Amino acid sequence: MVDFQNFKKTIVSGTCITALLLLGLLHDNTDYKDTVLENFHQKLESDFFLEDGFKQLLKKYDSLCINGKDKSKLDTKEQYEEFLRGPCAPIIFVPGILGTSLQLKIDCETLQSKNPEIFSNCGWGTCSSYNLLQKKPASEYKLWIGDVFSKASFLQISEKSKCFGDLIGLVYNKERNILEAKEGLEVTWYGNTEQTKNDSKCGANSVRDFTKNPILKKMSCAIRGFGNLIDLLEVMGYQSGLTFQALPYDFRQDVSQSDTQTLIPKVIDHIYEMTGKKSIILGHSLGNLHILNSLSNIPQETKDSKIKQFIAAGPPFIGSPKAFISMLGGDPDYLKKILGKSFGMNYYSQMQLSSGCSSTFDILIKDSFERFKNEEWMIDVIKRIDYEENGIIENSVPFNFLPEPNEDCVNNVFDTRIGGKCKSGLINLQKEPILSINNEQFKANKEDINKIIENYSIYDAEQQKNLFKKASESRGLYDLINPNVPVSIIYGNVLETEWNFNYKKHTREVFEKTNNFYFPEDIKTGLGDGTVPTFSAILPGFKWFHEYQKSKENSKPIKLVEICSNIKKNNPFYDSTSISGEQEQNKSEYRGIDCECSKGGDIGNCYHSCFINDQFFLDFIVQSLITNQQSNINSSQYTSDELDELMQSCPALQLQKLDKKLSEM
Incomplete structure (x- = not known):
């Protein structure tokens, strides 16, 4: 599946280092609980500090959205009311694949009776607290990312370890054509369970700092998730559940089955009701597919009145060829060799995760180039490619808002x-x-994609075809339906990104003979952010740009925003001001933004899973938030206690509670 390449390698390496540090220091014959290493983590955590660039950003925008007031001197209601009077728009953000911390709940008796093999594979023998000779499972575990010695840790030294794979995988329901939970297991986002609800911060803590392990957190910004953004928003004066809303979800489920398709419009309504302002909706990676499909089903009147901007960061809009490798033989990025021994996610666990993730089908490469080949905008895309390759063009250059190939775009620091x-x-x-x-050989067309699944996937071909067909019914994704709100697509275009894979052998036959990994012998790379190829991120932008230029009904302007590009990087986010003083976007354009890795920073900071923590990316997001909208609500409708209760109970993320909770206040 499309994944955070740098993220996975970092997690595996860091987890192994942690294990080696702690092995022998901690030993207990009781089953692991997530709190065992908390003191150890806190001790190491105290030695780590914020990067200077991010510190400066926090200082620059301190209390911006609450009119410069000192947050420490305001109660919840006073801060909320200052935000309503302030210049900032509310923001909703949706993470990508692996971008939500998942919590596992176990019904011990049901699991033991219905899935005894899972019970055994995890080393459990009883549900009784009085049986001292056998271990019983805890009622909850952090599933993603579980700590080193947790039963739910994906770090496995033995190729025979099966516990994590059994816990993370879903099972296929043929009658309903869905993947669903195994009996006795329930997975939800961290903060949505009895044991984690006090650490939820209305969903914010499920999309940041995926592990408390400080070694992992120090090794890569990928572990931060939306952590830097959340810290910045809070410094600016935002309040989780009131003026900003993280939207965690089970990333294993495909868009058509995900709760996001109900939650996204609910959250949009909730945030508008709380602030009386249009929201910025920010997606990262897979989260953008959930947003795009949801927007295709939201009434235009709602979009016009409640959505200011859709910012798509690193979107795999037309998927990636790399999504195939998990179903053809496994993904080497989940493994790390240390002293000749493989650590990481073993074959069994990878197969359970991959076959139990219907979201894989959302990020398979789509047939967009073939599907739209006769449409004017796609014909112009092909002309643009030919022009860049050979410099020859008849008549005008297509999409001439893009920089010319002979212009200097990026600092000369990228291979x-x-x-x-x-x-x-x-x-x-x-x-x-x-x-x-x-x-x-196979191309990105419907016939070849089906042939790959039917003839070469190592999983059940009929099941895979049925799930792929279901995922294909998300018309917003496959038809690249115009979201009909202003859009900014932020994409990386400087890192080697895999897009062509060569298996010299028949993948299914290798699987049947070896029941083990088989990785591609040859890989071709192009430009992208290390995970998402550039073409996947920006192709829909040309369709939407064309529709706006042709004045298609309800179409809106679009920006293509290239990370690390020096072209037009000082342009303001908004290009006009309304009579009321509100900032607006009325033009489609290309623009660049700076990046840390082109200014001497670690190249890893520009990877797909990391650039959302880049100080220049975050500064760009802040510029989008300064809209100078006038709130249209009465700020006195809630007491301070009621606002505290809303932040604690977070009804926007509890589908059955939202309308009832608000009506009671």
């Missing part, structure tokens, strides 16, 4: 962009194959 010249990152998938298996 993929020697000389720093401008490149769009587009690849013509009408002619280029994406996969080669057993000397058979």
